[in-house]
Amino acid sequence: MRPVLRDDHEMFRDQVRRFIDREIVPNHAQWEHDGVVPKSLWQRAGREGLLCVTAPEAFGGGGGDYGHSAVLIEELARANATAVGFTTHSEIVSNYVVAYGTDEQKTRWLPPMINGDMIAVIAMTEPGMGSDLRAVRTTIRRDGDEYVINGSKTFITNGINSGMAVVVGKTDAAARELTLVCVEDGTPGFAKGKKLEKIGLKGQDTSELFFDNVRVPVTNRLGEEDKGFRYLSHQLAWERLIIGIRAAASIEALLEETIDYTRDRKVFGQTVFDYQNTRFTLAQAKAEATMLRAFVDECLGEVLRGELSSEKAAMAKLLGSEMQNRLLDEFLQLHGGYGFMSEYKIARAWVDARVARIYGGTSEIMKEIIARSL
Ligand SMILES: Cc1cc2nc3c(=O)[nH]c(=O)nc-3n(C[C@H](O)[C@H](O)[C@H](O)COP(=O)(O)OP(=O)(O)OC[C@H]3O[C@@H](n4cnc5c(N)ncnc54)[C@H](O)[C@@H]3O)c2cc1C
Structure with a gap:
């Protein structure tokens, strides 16, 4: 029904739904308890062609497009399967390797990423910096045919499970320019810190990474030296749209959930749905969700055609995540005390949505980006 998606995207959706129902839904609560998803899930997803769906077929990838990516992101969001950190690996790191990697690098890293044997992460954020990427302090110093990496990273999604990290640093600590280097698990001096305790996304592992005189061959560099900021910026529009896509799908799923709940629940002799306040709240949410869907799909069409601007992607992330947080809070309120109970989908979704801003x-950085275009 959505003009931006084709039949093959919708057929792929059926396959994704079956996988989520079979492999993820029954185990999700356990992973939230453990704080990490087993690597075996990644391998099963890899076998079914659900990782790195846009990676070229020549390297074993699905050869799909952003429509297939969107379907996966939407279905994971609808199922509230927030423990599963496939998106960073498949939609962000894989894209860097495809876009900036040499053939040798693609041959080395893409097949294990696609079959789920190697989980890849992006390590930008440091304890002293997040929003201001150019303030990175990690150094990637050249020494003959090697780079020597020193620094620490934090908040890294899938850090504990990582088999390879794309590390963002500077060849010269005083420089403004950034360089990207890949470091494989097991390289001497590369250590994983503790699993960070979070208020939400509890099943997704988020950790610190440390680099103490880590030596990698110069052939581990992605793209050219000092071009890292440009590379990261190129991919950011899509990465921000991902969060808008996730918000739209999450709002739609939880709106349905809340309609069902309020139709069932009786208070003072009538259903919660029968109160005008409830119907007006849900009607307003439906109108906003429909507007968000139209805008996100327009952006998806643009990203498929290679036309999505950074301002528009920032709008999708800003409004999508802010709307998701506001509406999920209203949906939770309509659940009464049950909305505060973790066994209810709305409770977990409400907590997990907070980080999207x-x-x-x-959100403040998104406004800066949009303001620059005024
Ligand atoms: C669950 C989770 C997973 C993550 N995964 C990854 C990952 O895989 N890899 C990775 O590298 N990073 C990851 N991050 C880091 C994330 O991208 C940063 O937390 C985010 O960019 C914000 O940076 P910060 O935390 O340092 O906040 P700060 O930059 O310190 O910001 C603090 C406050 O200042 C505001 N602010 C900053 N600059 C401006 C400005 N110019 N104008 C107005 N206000 C401003 C911010 O909006 C914010 O409100 C993750 C974070 C979380 C919580």
């Missing part, structure tokens, strides 16, 4: 660039 922070990661991938905060």
Whole structure:
């Protein structure tokens, strides 16, 4: 029904739904308890062609497009499967390797990323910096045919499970320019810190990474030296749209959930749905969700055609995540005390949504980006 998606995207949706129902839904609560998803899930997803769906077929990838990516992101969001950190690996790191990697690098890293044997992460944020990427203090100093990496990273999604990290640093501590280097698990001096305790996304592992005189060959560099900021900026529009896509799908799923709940629940002899306040709240939410869907799909069409601007992607992230937080709070209120109970989907979704206004660039940074285009 959505003009931006084709039949093959919708067929892929059926396959994704089956996988989520079979492999993720029954185990999600346990992973939230453990704070980490087993690597075996990644391998099963890899076997079914659900990782790195846009990676080229020549390297074992699905050869799909952003429509297939969107379907995966939407279905994970609808199922509230927030423990599963496939998106960073498949939609962000994989894109860097495809866009800036040499053939040798693609041959080395893409097949294990696609089959789920190697989980790849992006390590930008440091204890002293997040929004201001150019303030990175990690150094990637050249020494003959090697780079020597020193620094520490934090808040890294899938850090504990990581098999390879794309590290953002500077060849010269005083410089403004950034360089990207890949560091594989097991490289001497590369250590993983503790699993960070979070208020939400409890099943997704988020950790610190440390680099103490880590030596990697210069052939581990992605793209050219000092071009890292440009590379990161190129991919950011899509990365921000991901958060808008997730917000739209989450709002739609939880609106349905809340309609069902309020139709069932009786208070003072009538259903919660029968109160005008409830119907007006849900009607307003439906109108806003429909507007968000139209805008996000327009952006998806633009990203498919290679036309999405950074301002428009920032709008999708800003309004999507802010709307998601506001509406999920209203949906939770309509659930009464049950909305505060973790076994209810709305309770977990409400907590998990909070970070959408922070990661991938905060709402304030999105406004800065939009303001620059005024
Ligand atoms: C669950 C989770 C997963 C993450 N995953 C990753 C990951 O995989 N890899 C990775 O590298 N990072 C990751 N991050 C880091 C994330 O991208 C940063 O937290 C985010 O960019 C904000 O940076 P910060 O936390 O340092 O906040 P700060 O930059 O310190 O911001 C603090 C406050 O200042 C405001 N502010 C900053 N600059 C301005 C400005 N110019 N104008 C107005 N206000 C401003 C911010 O909006 C915010 O309100 C993750 C974070 C979380 C919470």
